[in-house]
Amino acid sequence: MDSTLDHFPNSKYYVNVSFKGSLFPISCDSILSLPHSDQSLKVLSMKFDTSGLESHVLHSGVSDDLLSGFPTAPSFEIPSATDFDGFQKEAIQMVKPAKGTTTLAFIFKEGVMVAADSRASMGGYISSQSVKKIIEINPYMLGTMAGGAADCQFWHRNLGIKCRLHELANKRRISVTGASKLLANILYSYRGMGLSVGTMIAGWDETGPGLYYVDSEGGRLKGMRFSVGSGSPYAYGVLDSGYRYDMSVEEAAELARRSIYHATFRDGASGGVASVYHVGPNGWKKLSGDDVAELHYNYYPVEATVVEHEMAETSAA
Amino acid sequence: MANWSPYDNNGGTCVAIAGANYCVIAADTRMSTGYSILTRDYSKICKLADKSVMASSGFQADVRALQKVLAARHSIYQHQHNKQMSCPAMAQLLSNTLYYKRFFPYYAFNVLGGLDNEGKGCVFTYDAVGSYERVGYSAQGSGSTLIMPFLDNQLKSPSPLLLPAKDAVTPLSEPEAIDLVKTCFASATERDIYTGDKLEIMVLNVDGIRCEYMELRKD
Numbered sequence: 001m002d003s004t005l006d007h008f009p010n011s012k013y014y015v016n017v018s019f020k021g022s023l024f025p026i027s028c029d030s031i032l033s034l035p036h037s038d039q040s041l042k043v044l045s046m047k048f049d050t051s052g053l054e055s056h057v058l059h060s061g062v063s064d065d066l067l068s069g070f071p072t073a074p075s076f077e078i079p080s081a082t083d084f085d086g087f088q089k090e091a092i093q094m095v096k097p098a099k100g101t102t103t104l105a106f107i108f109k110e111g112v113m114v115a116a117d118s119r120a121s122m123g124g125y126i127s128s129q130s131v132k133k134i135i136e137i138n139p140y141m142l143g144t145m146a147g148g149a150a151d152c153q154f155w156h157r158n159l160g161i162k163c164r165l166h167e168l169a170n171k172r173r174i175s176v177t178g179a180s181k182l183l184a185n186i187l188y189s190y191r192g193m194g195l196s197v198g199t200m201i202a203g204w205d206e207t208g209p210g211l212y213y214v215d216s217e218g219g220r221l222k223g224m225r226f227s228v229g230s231g232s233p234y235a236y237g238v239l240d241s242g243y244r245y246d247m248s249v250e251e252a253a254e255l256a257r258r259s260i261y262h263a264t265f266r267d268g269a270s271g272g273v274a275s276v277y278h279v280g281p282n283g284w285k286k287l288s289g290d291d292v293a294e295l296h297y298n299y300y301p302v303e304a305t306v307v308e309h310e311m312a313e314t315s316a317a
Numbered sequence: 318m319a320n321w322s323p324y325d326n327n328g329g330t331c332v333a334i335a336g337a338n339y340c341v342i343a344a345d346t347r348m349s350t351g352y353s354i355l356t357r358d359y360s361k362i363c364k365l366a367d368k369s370v371m372a373s374s375g376f377q378a379d380v381r382a383l384q385k386v387l388a389a390r391h392s393i394y395q396h397q398h399n400k401q402m403s404c405p406a407m408a409q410l411l412s413n414t415l416y417y418k419r420f421f422p423y424y425a426f427n428v429l430g431g432l433d434n435e436g437k438g439c440v441f442t443y444d445a446v447g448s449y450e451r452v453g454y455s456a457q458g459s460g461s462t463l464i465m466p467f468l469d470n471q472l473k474s475p476s477p478l479l480l481p482a483k484d485a486v487t488p489l490s491e492p493e494a495i496d497l498v499k500t501c502f503a504s505a506t507e508r509d510i511y512t513g514d515k516l517e518i519m520v521l522n523v524d525g526i527r528c529e530y531m532e533l534r535k536d
Binding site: 080081082087088118122125127128129130131132148149150151152153154193194195272273275286287288289290291 | 419442444447478
């Protein structure tokens, strides 16, 4: 274990500088300090100690005169490609399903109502009509899925595990605030890396009903009404115009169902089965799952029309 | 050195159908690159456990690496639990294995088939980064867009999300399902250049696993 001071025995100053989240020891001969509100030093002339980044490349056996003069650049193993960032972005785009979906949730007098469609699309191809977009994190908390299916599935399952660990460590259930914060912090740490998650965490804890919107940009919002996905503008239209705080559970369920139906009607990327869940003081309960094609005929039944006189076939004889 | 890609698509199609007490997993045996055929006799199906069989199309090098990882994890599970992994457990393991490489994915489109703990057929379908769903039937690979609409027409069962729930079992018998799979591939071979040569069918039921082959068009 060699200390940095050994590398630069002639320097006068040895400072630890925080750079991109890691501490780098910097040794330098002069420090210009500028007055800073937090009293930190601004180091202006310095030599970076990058010994931590060096990889120990062993030249195979033969000591070549040509090579011995080359300084080994700090490096670590990455797949060889001319444009690694571009390649990584392409790889992500290749596997990322589109954010085609409609999910919504709102708080009302009797708790939280959560609803979603069930279509998964990959570009223009419908990869599934029966995706579970309302994820049961634990018996009193639900999460909705929008964006990358794998991202939402994996991180919601991870959140469920963390919530259970919290229960075991603290002998009480985690709050909706806490659970949404756990998820938001994880997503924030992966910010910019291509995760696509637009989720709502809905639950009932000691403070009553709770609803948070969390996304992969790192955003986390508390609110009373949310809708996420490509069909959300249509769902908002129906939801906002029909919403009242003091609705009964049946009225709220019907509002949620109708909002999802209208979104699937107009948005090509939404469809399948409209599921509606209710979160009450005793946990969540699935209220209904209706095929939206059938819902269409519930809302717009086929009218009996006057049939024009048909030409009847005359028999040959 | 312009536009080098670590991935390649070796083509091929995989199908799986779940029945009341059996599961059929099938894949063609053509391996291609670009417009060339590398071999006409490459198996895309891998037996992961007594009751779990996986078929994968896509980039076969990644598929092979994935199969090795799963086989190793299954071996560890057997040492620790003194029993084979069930199909639903293997399904979750595959999902997590795929997601761990979320930022440099396995270019593999998988379909996992087997028998669940009650002996009923189960099929799990995946995307390249691990999102998965239990379904009654599925197709993945270059011919999937040709085969899926046909299977929807023949087998479409009520969605498991419906409430009140409607029973969702493929009403076909085992010989009927095998015949359906052969029909699917015969049609897909006509219209997909990457599908053909030979069809490998694996059938899982209470008596074990058996393998069947059928010749397909080689052009």
